[in-house]
Amino acid sequence: MSRVVFDHVTKRFGDVVAVDDLSLEVHDKEFLVVLGPSGCGKSTALRLVAGLEEPAEGNIIIGDRIVNNVEAKNRNVAMVFQNYALFPHMSVYDNMAFGLRMRRIPRRERDQKVLDAARMLGLQDLLRRRPGELSGGQRQRVALGRAIVRNPSVFLMDEPLSNLDAKLRVQTRRELVKLHRQLETTVIFVTHDQVEAMTMGARIAIIHEGALQQVGDPQEVYRHPVNLFVASFIGSPAMNFFHCELRLHDGQPIAYSGGARFPLTEGQARSLAALRGQQVIIGVRPEHILPDWEAEEGSEGGLNVVVDTVESMGHEQHVTFSAGDTTIVARLDAARSLRDGERLRLMIDQAHVHFFDPDSGQRVE
Amino acid sequence: MDATDATANQRLPLIAVANRLLQRLRGVNRLGFALIFLAPSLVIFSAFVFYPLMKAVYLGFYETDNFGNQGDFVAVDQYRTVLSSEAFRHSLWVTFLFALYTVPPGILLGLALALLANQKLPGISIFRIMFSSTVATSVAVASLMWLTLLNPSVGLLNYFLVEAGQPRIDWLNDLDWALPAVSATTVWLNLGLAFIVILAGLQTIPEELYESARVEGASDWSVFWHVTLPLLSPTLFFVSVVGTILAFQSFGQIHILTRGGPLDATTVIVYSIWQDAFQRFDYGVASVQAVALFLLVLGLTVIQLRFVERRVFYQ
Numbered sequence: 001m002s003r004v005v006f007d008h009v010t011k012r013f014g015d016v017v018a019v020d021d022l023s024l025e026v027h028d029k030e031f032l033v034v035l036g037p038s039g040c041g042k043s044t045a046l047r048l049v050a051g052l053e054e055p056a057e058g059n060i061i062i063g064d065r066i067v068n069n070v071e072a073k074n075r076n077v078a079m080v081f082q083n084y085a086l087f088p089h090m091s092v093y094d095n096m097a098f099g100l101r102m103r104r105i106p107r108r109e110r111d112q113k114v115l116d117a118a119r120m121l122g123l124q125d126l127l128r129r130r131p132g133e134l135s136g137g138q139r140q141r142v143a144l145g146r147a148i149v150r151n152p153s154v155f156l157m158d159e160p161l162s163n164l165d166a167k168l169r170v171q172t173r174r175e176l177v178k179l180h181r182q183l184e185t186t187v188i189f190v191t192h193d194q195v196e197a198m199t200m201g202a203r204i205a206i207i208h209e210g211a212l213q214q215v216g217d218p219q220e221v222y223r224h225p226v227n228l229f230v231a232s233f234i235g236s237p238a239m240n241f242f243h244c245e246l247r248l249h250d251g252q253p254i255a256y257s258g259g260a261r262f263p264l265t266e267g268q269a270r271s272l273a274a275l276r277g278q279q280v281i282i283g284v285r286p287e288h289i290l291p292d293w294e295a296e297e298g299s300e301g302g303l304n305v306v307v308d309t310v311e312s313m314g315h316e317q318h319v320t321f322s323a324g325d326t327t328i329v330a331r332l333d334a335a336r337s338l339r340d341g342e343r344l345r346l347m348i349d350q351a352h353v354h355f356f357d358p359d360s361g362q363r364v365e
Numbered sequence: 366m367d368a369t370d371a372t373a374n375q376r377l378p379l380i381a382v383a384n385r386l387l388q389r390l391r392g393v394n395r396l397g398f399a400l401i402f403l404a405p406s407l408v409i410f411s412a413f414v415f416y417p418l419m420k421a422v423y424l425g426f427y428e429t430d431n432f433g434n435q436g437d438f439v440a441v442d443q444y445r446t447v448l449s450s451e452a453f454r455h456s457l458w459v460t461f462l463f464a465l466y467t468v469p470p471g472i473l474l475g476l477a478l479a480l481l482a483n484q485k486l487p488g489i490s491i492f493r494i495m496f497s498s499t500v501a502t503s504v505a506v507a508s509l510m511w512l513t514l515l516n517p518s519v520g521l522l523n524y525f526l527v528e529a530g531q532p533r534i535d536w537l538n539d540l541d542w543a544l545p546a547v548s549a550t551t552v553w554l555n556l557g558l559a560f561i562v563i564l565a566g567l568q569t570i571p572e573e574l575y576e577s578a579r580v581e582g583a584s585d586w587s588v589f590w591h592v593t594l595p596l597l598s599p600t601l602f603f604v605s606v607v608g609t610i611l612a613f614q615s616f617g618q619i620h621i622l623t624r625g626g627p628l629d630a631t632t633v634i635v636y637s638i639w640q641d642a643f644q645r646f647d648y649g650v651a652s653v654q655a656v657a658l659f660l661l662v663l664g665l666t667v668i669q670l671r672f673v674e675r676r677v678f679y680q
Contacts, residue, residue: 052576073582085577089595098591099581146581156580 002063002153002186003028004049009058011044011210018044020210021058026154031180031187033201035194037233041210042190046156049188050079062154073102078147079156082163084139086131092118092142093127099150117148120182137168144176148183155180155187161196173200194234198222206230228361231283231354237318237329240289242282243358246275255282258324260303265350271365272355280364283354286318289330292345303328307342321346418659424652433646447653455629456637456654459544463633464612466548467555471608472601474552475559480593482560483567493564500557504617511550512537512622537623543630550618555611559604566600567593599672606669610662634658 004026011019018041026032036042047053048060051072059066067075078099086095093114100110118124121141131139140160147155160176161169177200180187191197197204198218206213206221206229214226225231231239244255244262253269253276255262262282264272272280292302305321305328312334319338321328330346332338355364400407425444428436447453478496482489499507514521515536523533536546570593578588594601616635619625625632625640632640634654642651 050576050580052579072576072579073584075580077580079577079580081573081577083571083573085571085573087574087578087592087595098578098583102582102584102587150581 003061004154004186004188005059005061006045006048007059007061009045009048009055009060011041011048011053012056017041017210019048019055022207022210022212023058024205024212024215026186026188029184029186031177031189031200031202033197033204034188034190034207035197035201035204035233036192036207038192040207042192042207043158044210045207046079046158046188046190049075049154050077050156051075075154076150076152077154077156078150078152079158080140080143080147080160082159084131084143084160084163086139086142086146088131091128091130092123092134092145095131095142096123096127096145096149099146103150113149113151114145117145120148120179121145136163136165137172140164140172144179148179151185153186155183155185157187157189159191160189161191162193169196176200194236198234206233208233224363225283225354226363228281228283228356231356231363235285237286237331239283239285239354240328241356242284242326244280244282246272246278246280248276255280257282258326260323262348262353263350268350268353268355275364279358281356281358283356284348285352286329286331288349288352289328290347290349291330291332291336292347293336294333294347302345302347305344305346307338307340307344309340310338421652421655421659424648425656427649429647429649433648436649443649444653444656447650448657452629452637453654453657456632456634459629459631460613460633462544463548463551463615463631464609466545467551467612467615468605468608470548471552471555471559472563472604475556475563475604476597476601478556478560479563479567482564496560497557497564499554500561502554502557504554505621507550507554508618508621511546511553511618515546515622538627540627540630543623543627547619547622547631550622551612551615554618555608558611559608562604562607563597563600566597570596602672603669606665606672610665613658613662613665 006022006024009019009022010017020041022041022045034042034045044053048055049062051067051070051074055068060068062075062077087098090098096114096117097110100113105113114127115124118127121144123138123141123145126134126138126142131142134142140163143160157176161172164172173196176189189196189200201218203215203217204221205215208229214221214230216224221230221234225234225239228241232241242255242257242260242262244257246253246255248254249261253264253272255264303321303323305323308320308322308327310320311318315334317332317334317338319330319332321330328346338344356362357364424435426438426440428439428443430436482493482496513519517523517533517535517538520536522536526533534542536542574592574596575588578592583591613633614635615633616639619631619633619636620639623631625636635658638651638654638658641647641654
């Protein structure tokens with residue numbers, strides 16, 4: 001039983017609130033990704049679990065035990081640091097065996113565990129080397145190996161992939177997910193990279209300015225972002241936002257933004273009825289913007305835009321349009337090539353539009 | 366030569382000439398060119414190091430008469446007699462003891478203070494300044510301070526002894542205590558340097574290593590033993606070699622506190638050299654000892670340099 005619970009945890013550094021009343025439960029054997037921009041407090045949250053920081057308020061619970069006053073060495077957690085934090089004066093073997101030696105595991109058992117982990121990670125030929133003689137990817141695996149051998153109840157990973165090159169990062173991402181499946185242990189994985197979060201996490205917890213914004217599986221946070229921050233942080237290219245006013249047009253509720261009109265679906269009109277005459281922010285993902293030649297016959301509304309830049313991805317293209325002083329990014333099929341400066345009309349897939357309250361930033365359903 | 370070069374050369378004839386001269390110098394004799402830049406330091410080193418060194422070796426081959434003048438050429442005889450003499454062996458032994466009494470305690474104290482001062486506490490820089498302040502204290506000032514502390518009748522040390530019901534000790538005139546007393550002064554004097562170097566060494570150890578050791582289950586003692594100490598070992602080695610060289614060269618505190626006494630109990634090699642050269646005016650004997658001391662320190666330096674190469678391995 002190795003769930004981890006943050007129960008109204010607050011951590012301050014002087015006047016800076018690093019973690020602000022965080023409540024979050026990481027389930028047993030779950031791979032949870034904590035995602036947020038740099039300086040949002042996600043690493044601090046991880047260090048609170050490791051025992052490297054003490055909470056000012058609230059409780060940290062590992063399993064069924066409140067560990068606020070338990071020293072790091074007695075928490076049975078393992079941590080993989082961003083720079084791996086390998087001991088430069090020790091061989092790979094000694095690095096991996098360090099935790100076992102500290103726990104006075106007998107030599108034969110120690111050797112066996114280190115060898116097993118080394119085999120699992122493909123490190124068996126490197127055991128006598130020192131970290132300085134290894135590549136970045138190898139060091140990263142040694143850091144993982146050091147965590148694995150102790151069979152900890154919780155793995156804590158603090159941006160462990162950020163020092164790897166792009167190709168190795170993608171490869172290691174998959175290996176980590178497989179490793180988690182093999183080990184069946186709770187993993188808390190901190191990252192600022194939303195692609196990592198989306199691809200690895202069974203659930204993603206998004207943190208901003210020390211506060212938890214949303215927890216959910218990747219699809220959930222992508223499809224139903226609870227507020228403007230999550231909506232803008234998740235997804236690449238980022239969501240487009242339009243400041244709109246809700247009005248009636250021929251008895252039909254319509255959102256206006258500058259010259260553009262966004263007709264609402266019946267369901268949306270119903271849920272937004274109370275907000276008539278008020279401001280609302282409409283969020284549209286780049287893949288829900290269509291050029292008019294792809295839109296259905298007779299669809300209403302639309303934005304007249306000019307092509308600004310075209311980034312070709314091969315299978316698709318990311319096109320930046322300008323409409324007045326707003327820019328709009330769309331993911332379009334690569335079949336029809338667009339020229340800079342070309343004028344066209346964009347339609348919006350109305351069913352996939354998100355609404356947010358401009359004052360609170362919260363989602364309006 | 367093309368047209369642009371020609372016009373540039375016409376406009377700046379001096380630079381063109383200088384350029385050609387430099388090229389020729391480089392082509393003809395790179396060493397000569399290098400010597401131009403080395404000349405200032407070569408002159409200074411020659412005047413104050415190389416010449417006196419050679420002169421000392423040379424003087425060792427000659428006896429010195431009673432008036433301090435260069436006497437007969439005796440080849441290596443003087444080296445043989447001096448280096449095998451009871452007095453030289455005694456001063457070598459005293460020097461060894463002096464190094465033993467000053468270097469290990471100095472490192473241990475410096476390490477202890479550096480560990481204390483490496484904490485992140487408010488106002489810690491005040492302590493860092495205090496602990497390193499002996500670097501800025503001259504030998505004379507330190508010696509006078511300790512002369513007062515060690516004074517048999519009004520000194521603080523004896524005050525505590527008397528308070529504890531113990532007999533007074535005449536520190537600087539006691540055969541057994543004179544060398545430890547001078548050593549204590551030296552430890553204090555060299556502590557600032559050891560402290561600064563060790564603290565700098567501690568600060569190069571990444572915080573993450575301590576943290577990962579703690580998460581891996583290491584106690585405070587284990588962290589110190591398995592992480593801090595091994596990563597600090599090159600620094601500690603450096604401090605020990607520099608400390609030993611400093612000990613071998615100590616003069617001022619001995620001159621002020623004990624003048625080599627009582628009964629040569631504190632006559633280290635440097636003091637013996639000074640006595641032979643400037644009290645007895647026997648430059649030959651002094652030179653022989655100086656050459657021996659030079660070789661000793663040279664050996665230590667070579668060991669140190671070798672180790673510095675190994676240290677690079679850690680990074």
